[in-house]
Amino acid sequence: MDLSWYLVLSGLLFATGVTGVLLRRSPLVILLCLELMLNAGNLALLAFARANGDQDGHVFAIVVMVVAACEVVVGLGLIVAAYRRKLPLNVDELRRLRG
Amino acid sequence: MKEVAFFAGAIGALGGAIAVIGLRNLFYSVLALIVHLVSLAGLFLVLQAEFVAAAQVVVYAGAVMVLYVFVAAYVGGVDEPLWEPIPAQRFVAPLLGIALFTEIGIAVVGSGLESIESEGPTVELGFGSPAEIGRLLLERFLIAFEAASLLLLVAAVGAVVLAARKRDAGAGGGEASPGGAR
Numbered sequence: 001m002d003l004s005w006y007l008v009l010s011g012l013l014f015a016t017g018v019t020g021v022l023l024r025r026s027p028l029v030i031l032l033c034l035e036l037m038l039n040a041g042n043l044a045l046l047a048f049a050r051a052n053g054d055q056d057g058h059v060f061a062i063v064v065m066v067v068a069a070c071e072v073v074v075g076l077g078l079i080v081a082a083y084r085r086k087l088p089l090n091v092d093e094l095r096r097l098r099g
Numbered sequence: 100m101k102e103v104a105f106f107a108g109a110i111g112a113l114g115g116a117i118a119v120i121g122l123r124n125l126f127y128s129v130l131a132l133i134v135h136l137v138s139l140a141g142l143f144l145v146l147q148a149e150f151v152a153a154a155q156v157v158v159y160a161g162a163v164m165v166l167y168v169f170v171a172a173y174v175g176g177v178d179e180p181l182w183e184p185i186p187a188q189r190f191v192a193p194l195l196g197i198a199l200f201t202e203i204g205i206a207v208v209g210s211g212l213e214s215i216e217s218e219g220p221t222v223e224l225g226f227g228s229p230a231e232i233g234r235l236l237l238e239r240f241l242i243a244f245e246a247a248s249l250l251l252l253v254a255a256v257g258a259v260v261l262a263a264r265k266r267d268a269g270a271g272g273g274e275a276s277p278g279g280a281r
Contacts, residue, residue: 015199056235058227072167
């Protein structure tokens with residue numbers, strides 16, 4: 001099993017996540033797609049770690065997981081806050097911050 | 100054997116990812132992401148990243164996904180409107196995704212790295228084990244480790260502030276909240 005297979009799979013998963021962000025409008029699904037992209041990055045990191053026989057990539061992957069957990073916590077907090085204020089949960093309508 | 104494990108994991112991960120963006124029901128999307136994450140943990144095991152695979156299952160498929168399920172149940176279904184603010188977004192977005200994948204594929208295949216054309220070097224026993232990762236985290240990557248814990252603390256405090264703002268905004272009244280119904 002060549003490691004390039006893993007990298008191509010990682011690219012495919014990343015492209016799927018990007019497509020989801022472009023396609024869907026619910027902020028929760030967009031957060032899920034961000035998870036997809038972060039995990040694709042993790043897969044590439046681990047594939048490169050295996051390719052080099054080096055464990056530094058594992059530490060990077062764990063740090064990425066920490067960052068993803070933080071992003072989820074803050075993102076879900078924002079969604080719950082928006083829901084409580086009865087704002088529309090639709091990224092096309094939540095655009096007051098757009099420049 | 101490795102091929103079977105790779106393709107099983109790849110099919111699970113890719114199917115889960117496509118189901119996340121394809122399913123209309125929010126709850127099903129979250130469940131599809133769990134399938135995706137568990138399949139990815141299997142792929143991590145094939146790559147001999149045992150600790151990361153375990154962390155993936157425990158942290159992601161366990162804790163983070165429980166949070167998602169909770170919020171999905173709290174918020175409920177989000178009805179996406181049928182009108183499209185950007186014309187033909189439904190067709191252009193997959194095309195852009197395919198274009199991005201082509202670009203990444205060309206970059207990977209054309210990179211000419213020798214190590215990715217092989218299965219990687221033979222590694223000694225204990226590669227990717229908790230002991231090795233722990234030693235790296237506490238010696239070489241200590242600053243990153245501390246920064247990550249600080250980031251987690253900030254995120255936890257931020258989440259509490261975001262979620263609890265309503266009550267003291269109503270009590271103090273200093274901040275105008277648009278939907279102050281409760």
